[in-house]
Amino acid sequence: MSDLEDKLEQIKTALAELRASTADGPATRKQLDALFRQVHNVKAVAAADGLTDLSRAAHELENLLHSLRTGESTPDNHVLQQLVGALSETLLLPDEISSSLKTEEKHTLKQALREGAKLFLVQTSFDPSDFDQQFQNLKAILTRDGEVISVAPKVENDKINFRILYATRSQNLQLAPNVSIEPIVPKANLWNRILRAGKSTAASLGKDINFNLHGTDISLDDAIADCLIHLVRNAIHHGIESRGTITIAATNDKDQLKISVTDDGRGIDPQILASGIIFQPGYSTASEVSEISGRGVGLDVVKTTVEQRSGSVQIQSELNRGSTFTITIPKRSV
DSSP: OOHHHHHHHHHHHHHHHHHHOOOOSHHHHHHHHHHHHHHHHHHHHHHHTTOHHHHHHHHHHHHHHHHHHTTSSOOOHHHHHHHHHHHHHSOOOOHHHHTTOOHHHHHHHHHHHHTTOEEEEEEEEEOTTTHHHHHHHHHHHHHHHEEEEEEEEEEETTEEEEEEEEEEOOSOOOOOTTOEEEESSOOOOHHHHHHHHHHHHHHHHTOEEEEEEEOTTSOOOHHHHHHHHHHHHHIIIIIOSSEEEEEEEEEEETTEEEEEEEEOSSOOOHHHHHHTGGGSTTOOOOSSOOSSSOSSOHHHHHHHHHHHTTOEEEEEEETTTEEEEEEEEEGGGO
């Protein structure tokens, strides 16, 4: 199971618990806060991985949870179930693949995934003189143990290239040497995911951001990578106005891991820093809510996650010079 699939399962379990709960009070509010953080995490990671449909579905669920937290609405089992269904039905596919699928292909794919199949991208090239026979041979091999979902041929350099979306439950895939096969949703390199999150956020806001990464040889886990995604998105949205630089640096310091996210943006008001309100749930400097930020949950996620690891988050900031958020975590908890 991929990290995102695991996160979705956790959300569905938490929603089921929320729907089953008839009581109100601190326990229910705590449930809502925790669920809100989980959904915000999925939204951020999905956006970083180019899963626009999932990011939008998570944003819709986040809107509903916000209305519950603020008392604007009460839990509606039907609406909650619809949103859970929307999350479950969303294909964990990059946009360039998802957008190329026909309606019937998406339906077939969803059914295959429900039945426990894993999704793969098969790629190969054939000579035009006998590509039809070669392709039929390959298709026969694939359909023995799985299902061909879609085929996208393309002529390049006097060869016919095929990109095949393939679903199978087989654990032992053996194909010809000239055929490559890779999982569609592999466990991403977490540093690459953080960088993608920064670049996609900057592009969506029309900002020109340079990114510097140091210490990428240091291993991260998913939860800490999610924290860094929140910090990077926060720096782009709230720190840098139009163009600037964000530096992410990881170092091993004795028995601790330290990771900092630094921007050269507008900085943070000293009074806000002194008050400690910046980490409070619901606090945001954004004038309106967007799919990127505005709910005041990103920094709350970071603080909660890091403290669960017996770590801490420090902020250094100077107006018109920028800010640095530093996460410090005992190595045994990473």
